Amino acid sequence: MSKRNCPVCGGRQSKAIKQIRMKIPSDYRLPETYGVAACENCGFVYADTSASKEDYDWYYAHCNFYGDDSKDDNSERYEMTEELLERFFQKDSKLLELGAGNGRFEVALKRNGYTDVTGTDPSAESVARLLNEGIRAYAASIYDEVHKEEMGKYDGIFLFEVAEHLLFPGKGVENAAKMLKKDGVFIISVPDYSQIGADKSPVANYFNLEHINYFSEKSLNSLLARFGMERVAQKRYGVDLVQAYRKTGSVGPMEKDTATETAVCEYFGQKREQEERVKALIAELRAAKTELFVWGTGSYVMSLFATTDLGQCNIKGFLDNNKIKQGREMFGLPIYPPSYLKEEGAAVLVCSMLNGECIKEQIEKMHSEVCVFLA
Ligand SMILES: [Zn+2]
The missing domain is CATH 3.40.50.720 (NAD(P)-binding Rossmann-like Domain)
Known part of the structure; x- marks a missing residue:
């Protein structure tokens, strides 16, 4: 039995792939080991961690910080998504980014003529930065109950490099689906763990404290399908995967992912010599x-x-x-x-x-x- 239910299908049976060990400062409140596991049902590979949502909330509030430019290099994000933005949205479309971090994407949207842009983030500093730039913003966690006035409001919602960090990605996606209009478009980016063998960077540390969901094209489709979203576009930048989904409202099928487990096992094999x-x-x-x-x-x-x-x-x-x-x-x-x-x-x-x-x-x-x- 897994410590953590499969974040994609909710399954409780998983196969252990590898144990990750770290010496972690005690004030981080996160466990020093976790197992990398593959779900027996849907094949999704994830961190079978004993940490709770409260542990991660503490960690992100006190031990790491995405509210300024020193951490998150997302300067290319607008360029990476420009074609999708032009394809799916108008300049006056209602757009929302969940987990706005340093707010660079919102600033780039505004600079490029998008007039109705909102950013949310759990960090007050992040919200202050956005407000300072004249961008609508409010403090919120992706898990918060959706306000009545935010229901079905947006033409486009963005979630960049966040889903791999979430203990309950399904809850985040469910909330995003609630905030989208029918036929609205959700754009999400994640590292694609079915491709990590291709990244030869010596210190690219894919199995770290923060990344606890190892998505691929297929597992992302399966997760989104549960909440009535159907894929309409895909872009790749190295191991970064950007996928766009349309809210159809009807639940789609699950696709079993076998490629990620294979890729992850190969990656651990390749790493051994370097280690x-x-x-x-x-x-x-x-x-x-x-x-x-x-x-x-x-x-x-x-x-x-x-x-x-x-x-x-x-x-x-x-x-x-x-x-x-x-x-x-x-x-x-x-x-x-x-x-x-x-x-x-x-x-x-x-x-x-x-x-x-x-x-x-x-x-x-x-x-x-x-x-x-x-x-
Ligand atoms: Zn599963």
């Missing part, structure tokens, strides 16, 4: 007692603390661009802004999901001599 290399490199740093800063405080670092000697290395502190983390501590060590390197030279071990080249440039500007990438 061994990283383990050996960290063991060398430990043996040499090299003074170092660890760039990154996210899931990848936490998994390295659980599975390598990183915790026994001579670490002076962490570096992170995410402002909510700077000034805090992790595992008893301080978290500095990267500019701290200007004052304190030392080797830097880069363990960040962000583009390595971008970090390299940032480090070079600060004239730090040594920099080790976990590539």
Whole structure:
């Protein structure tokens, strides 16, 4: 029996694929292990986690933050969806983004002539940013009961890079369906886990603290079909999948997904060699007692603390661009802004999901001599 019901079909039987381990700071309130599992009924692959909705609410409110530009690089989102916007909407269509984060998409919509744009987000800072830009916004969780005045109101609803984080994605999709007009269009983007073998990035960490649903084209269709939505368009950008659905109101069929389990198993196989290399490199740093800063405080670092000697290395502190983390501590060590390197030279071990080249440039500007990438 699974700890968590299948988020796509509600099934309780699943097959274990792999156990994920991380050393997690206690104030995160999330479990240190979870199983990657495939639903016996519909094939959906998901994190069979014991964490509750309250645990995740706490985590997102206190430990991570999407309300500013330091975390979420969504600058291309408008360009990625422009063709779909032109195909499905008018300039005066009523548009809503759920989980607006830093609000860049709303600003881009407005700049491109869309006149009726709303954004919602659980974060008050995110809402304040939108209001400041003259965009209608209010604070809401995707799980909140839909207000009467929001029922059947929108021509278009967007949910970008959110569904993979939701403990109950079905509830979120159900709410979105309620807010759409009949024949309204829902545009959703997720990483497509049936394609992750193609991403050779060394630190792309697909099985982290936050991603707990491993969607594919088929499983997304099955989930949306339950709430009366039928797919009308698809776009792909690397592993990013964007799909558009029309609200028909009639429940559609479930398609069993077998491709994702295969892809995920292959991915874990491919990763093994790299994991061994990283383990050996960290063991060398430990043996040499090299003074170092660890760039990154996210899931990848936490998994390295659980599975390598990183915790026994001579670490002076962490570096992170995410402002909510700077000034805090992790595992008893301080978290500095990267500019701290200007004052304190030392080797830097880069363990960040962000583009390595971008970090390299940032480090070079600060004239730090040594920099080790976990590539
Ligand atoms: Zn299922």
